[in-house]
Amino acid sequence: MFLVYLGADFALVIAKIVGGYECEPYSQPWQVSLNAGYRFCGGSLVSNYWVVSAAHCHKSRVEVHLGKHNIVVNEGSSPVYLQFISSGKVICHPSYDSWTLDIMPIKLSKLPLSISMCSLWLCPMAVPPMAPCAESLAGETP
DSSP: OHHHHHHHHHHHHHTTSOSSOOOOTTSOTTEEEEESSSEEEEEEEOSSSEEEEOGGGOOSSOEEEESOSOTTSOOOOOTTTOEEEEEEEEOOOTTOOSSSOOOEEEEESSOOTTGGGTOSSOOOOOOOTTOOOOOSSOOOOO
16 A cells, blocks of 8 residues: 555646656756645746746745755755745735736845856856746646
């Protein structure tokens, strides 16, 4: 029974890449994982202190994991390689209603290490004004 459950759990993680494929490791250095004792959503680092995610992922406090590629594997513990930073502020859009304005900025409680040099593992995404959006972390949405 335990092996069946473990297998099903692993299959669910793999199945969350919807209509796409796994990216080259560390090719999306702005991608982050949102955690509250467990991984529940993703987001994108858009500046030194700010991450943007979806309002349907709202929790009052989150831990942001930066520099990760595979959420199932322990990828190392070097401070530059993998960083866990608590949220300083989580702002759910006040007019979010599950159909519109599904946006949630998150301010990091401290500046990530190596952000100033835009390292291989960590770099804010460049978003030109009025850019079309692309999904780099697929998952279930309501």
